Amino acid sequence: MCGNFADTPHVAVRGLAKTFVLHAQGGAVINAFHDLELDAWAGECLALHGPSGSGKSTLLRSIYANYKPTAGSILVRHGPGRVDMATAGPRTVLEVRRDTMGYVSQFLRVIPRVATVDIVAERLTEQGINREEARERAGALLTRLRIPRRLWGLAPATFSGGEQQRVNIARGFIRKYPILLLDEPTASLDGENRNTVMELIDEAKACGAAVIGIFHDDEVRAAVADRAFAFARHREAVGQ
Amino acid sequence: MTEPAAVGFAIPSASPFAGIRDAKAPPPADRPSPNQGLLYVEGVGKYYGDRIGCKDVSFDLWPGEVLAIVGESGSGKSTLLNLVCGRMVPTSGKVRYRESSGDLFDVHKLPEASRRRLLRTEWGYVHQNPRDGLRMRVSAGGNIGERLMACGSRHYGNIRKTGVSWLDRVEIDADRIDDVPVSYSGGMQQRLQIARNLVSAPRLVFMDEPTGGLDVSVQARLLDLIRTLVREMGLSVVLVTHDLAVARLLAHRLMVMRRGEVVESGLADQVLDDPRHEYTQLLVSSVLQG
Numbered sequence: 001m002c003g004n005f006a007d008t009p010h011v012a013v014r015g016l017a018k019t020f021v022l023h024a025q026g027g028a029v030i031n032a033f034h035d036l037e038l039d040a041w042a043g044e045c046l047a048l049h050g051p052s053g054s055g056k057s058t059l060l061r062s063i064y065a066n067y068k069p070t071a072g073s074i075l076v077r078h079g080p081g082r083v084d085m086a087t088a089g090p091r092t093v094l095e096v097r098r099d100t101m102g103y104v105s106q107f108l109r110v111i112p113r114v115a116t117v118d119i120v121a122e123r124l125t126e127q128g129i130n131r132e133e134a135r136e137r138a139g140a141l142l143t144r145l146r147i148p149r150r151l152w153g154l155a156p157a158t159f160s161g162g163e164q165q166r167v168n169i170a171r172g173f174i175r176k177y178p179i180l181l182l183d184e185p186t187a188s189l190d191g192e193n194r195n196t197v198m199e200l201i202d203e204a205k206a207c208g209a210a211v212i213g214i215f216h217d218d219e220v221r222a223a224v225a226d227r228a229f230a231f232a233r234h235r236e237a238v239g240q
Numbered sequence: 241m242t243e244p245a246a247v248g249f250a251i252p253s254a255s256p257f258a259g260i261r262d263a264k265a266p267p268p269a270d271r272p273s274p275n276q277g278l279l280y281v282e283g284v285g286k287y288y289g290d291r292i293g294c295k296d297v298s299f300d301l302w303p304g305e306v307l308a309i310v311g312e313s314g315s316g317k318s319t320l321l322n323l324v325c326g327r328m329v330p331t332s333g334k335v336r337y338r339e340s341s342g343d344l345f346d347v348h349k350l351p352e353a354s355r356r357r358l359l360r361t362e363w364g365y366v367h368q369n370p371r372d373g374l375r376m377r378v379s380a381g382g383n384i385g386e387r388l389m390a391c392g393s394r395h396y397g398n399i400r401k402t403g404v405s406w407l408d409r410v411e412i413d414a415d416r417i418d419d420v421p422v423s424y425s426g427g428m429q430q431r432l433q434i435a436r437n438l439v440s441a442p443r444l445v446f447m448d449e450p451t452g453g454l455d456v457s458v459q460a461r462l463l464d465l466i467r468t469l470v471r472e473m474g475l476s477v478v479l480v481t482h483d484l485a486v487a488r489l490l491a492h493r494l495m496v497m498r499r500g501e502v503v504e505s506g507l508a509d510q511v512l513d514d515p516r517h518e519y520t521q522l523l524v525s526s527v528l529q530g
Contacts, residue, residue, distance in 0.1 A: 023518035024525060065507065067514040090493050090507040091302070111467075111489065112460035 008077065009039035010179050010210035011063060016072035016086070018058055032058040036072070038229050042178070045201060045211040047221050050231025056214045057106075060181045062086070063212065064103045065093040076100065076179060098126060102177035104185050108168040110157045117142065117152040120170045127175070141170045145196055161188045173200045180204055182213035186220050198223050277302045277338065278444055278476050284323050284333035292500040293319040296333070299495065299505070303443070306470060306477040308491035308508065310484060310523070316500035317480045318448060324478060325365060325446045326355050340443060360390040364437030364445035368452045370429035374421045374436065380407065381417040383436045391440045406435040410465060427458035431465065438469060445470075447479045451486055463489055484527055488512055496520045 017034035021027060033055040040046045048056040061067040063074050065085045074085040078100045083092055097103075111119060117138050124134035142152060145166040151159065156167050165188050172180065182201070186194045194217070201224045204211055215221035221228075279301040286293035294316035301307055309317040322328040324335050326347040335347040340362060347355070359365060367373040374383050381403040388399050404414045410431040412424075421429050430450065437445060450466060451459040467490055470477055481487055487494055488508055495505040496519065504517040515521045 020514075021516070023521050061513070066509055068506075068510055068516070090510075093507055093510075094492060111464070113464040 011040040012075040019070045040210040044226040047225035054231035101179040103181040104172035108164040294500040308487035311497035315497040364442040366447040368449035370433045373433040
C-alpha cells in the first residue's frame with residue numbers, strides 16, 4: 001500500500017459546503033461551512049484547527065461520506081483513479097472505505113459480543129487475509145497499544161474510555177490506508193499511549209499516507225502535523 | 241471458517257425453473273457478468289383499492305449486499321418484502337431474480353411450484369415469529385433435514401451430521417437435536433429457524449424483523465450470529481426492521497419507508513447519521529439512548 005504520488009493530492013476538497021436543515025426545529029438551517037478548499041498530500045499530516053463547533057468533525061465525516069455535503073466536491077485518490085466522495089454511490093463509498101480510507105472516530109461503536117481482537121482483525125479479514133494471520137497482527141498492535149492479552153477475547157463494551165479508544169485506534173491503523181482520517185485520536189489517552197499513537201501516525205506518513213486529523217492536544221499537533229488548516233468561525237445558524 | 245455444508249450433500253442441478261427456461265429466455269442484455277445484480281426491483285407498487293400498500297419502489301441487490309428496509313409499523317415495509325419475494329402480486333412494476341445459472345427471471349411469472357422450490361433452495365425466509373418458519377411438532381434435526389431433503393439430500397447419516405453441525409453453528413447444544421421446537425426458548429427457536437434457512441447455502445435471504453419480540457440480551461446474540469453468518473457465507477439479504485440499531489449493524493444500505501413510499505435511501509451510516517428527510521430525522525431522534 002506504500003506509494004508515491006507527487007503530482008496530485010490524495011484528497012482535494014473544492015467549494016465544499018455543508019448545511020443541516022433541522023425539520024423538527026421549525027426547519028432551522030445551520031451552515032457548518034461553505035466554499036471550503038483544501039488539499040492533503042501523500043506522506044503529510046494536515047491538522048484541522050479551530051474552536052469547538054467550527055465544523056472540523058463535520059468535514060472529516062464528509063470526507064468519509066458519513067455526511068453528505070450540500071455542494072462541492074471531495075476528490076479522493078482510489079486505486080488508479082479518483083472518486084468524488086461527495087457524489088459517489090453507496091457501493092463506491094464502501095469500496096473506498098475498504099481499500100483506501102481509514103477513519104478513527106472519537107468513540108468506538110461497539111458491536112455486541114464480538115471479541116476485541118476480532119473487531120481489529122475484521123479490517124484484515126475483509127481484505128481476504130486469513131483469520132489466523134489477521135488475529136496475530138491484531139494482537140501485535142493491541143500489545144503495542146497496551147491492551148492486555150486477557151482482554152482480547154472480551155467484547156470492549158465494558159472497557160474504560162481510554163481502552164475503547166485504543167481498540168478504535170488499532171482498528172484504524174491495522175491496515176496501511178493511503179488516506180487516514182483521525183478525529184481526536186489521543187483525546188482520552190495517557191502519556192505513553194499518546195506517544196504510541198504519534199509513532200503510528202509517523203509510520204503511516206512514512207508509508208505515504210495522507211493523514212487529516214483533529215488534535216485537541218497542542219503538543220501532539222505540533223509533533224505530527226506538517227501543515228494546519230484553520231477553521232475561523234463558529235457555524236452560523238441562518239434562520240428558517 | 242467451518243463449513244458444515246461440506247458433509248456430503250450438494251445442491252442438485254435440477255433448477256426450480258426447469259422446463260420454463262426456453263419459454264422465458266432473457267434478452268442478451270440481461271446476461272450476467274460477475275458484477276451484476278442478484279435482484280432487480282423496478283417500480284413495484286401495491287394498491288388495495290384506493291389505499292396504498294406500497295408505491296413505486298425500485299432497488300437492486302448485488303451478491304453479498306445487505307439492504308435494510310426501515311419504518312414504523314404500517315409504513316409498507318412488510319408489504320414490500322412480500323411483493324419482492326413473490327408471496328404477493330404487485331399492482332405495478334416487476335421483480336427479477338438472477339438464478340444461480342445466471343439467467344434472470346420475473347419472480348411473479350414463475351409457476352407457484354417453481355417459486356416454492358426457490359424458497360426452499362436458493363432463497364431463505366426468516367419470519368419474525370419462528371412458529372411461522374418452523375414445524376413446531378417436528379424435531380430440530382427434522383426441521384433442518386427437511387430443507388436438505390428438499391435440496392435432494394437422501395442419506396440419513398449425512399443429513400443428521402449436517403444437522404448437528406448447524407445446531408453447533410447457531411449455538412444450540414447437539415443433545416437438543418431430537419427435541420421439538422416447542423420445548424425451545426424464543427431465542428433458540430429463532431436460531432433454529434436461521435439454521436433451517438441457511439443449511440441449503442441460499443443466495444438470497446429475506447428477513448422480517450428477525451430480532452423482534454426477543455429480549456435485548458437474546459437480540460444481541462442473534463444479531464452477532466446473523467452478522468457473522470451473512471459475512472462468512474456472503475449472503476445477500478433484504479431485511480425488514482423497525483429497529484435502527486439492527487439496520488446499522490447489519491445493513492450496507494437502507495431504505496426508509498413511510499405510508500408506502502420510500503422517503504430516503506442510501507448508505508446505512510449516512511442515512512442514520514445525516515438524515516435529510518423530515519421523517520428520517522424524526523425516526524433517528526426518537527431512538528432511546530441505551
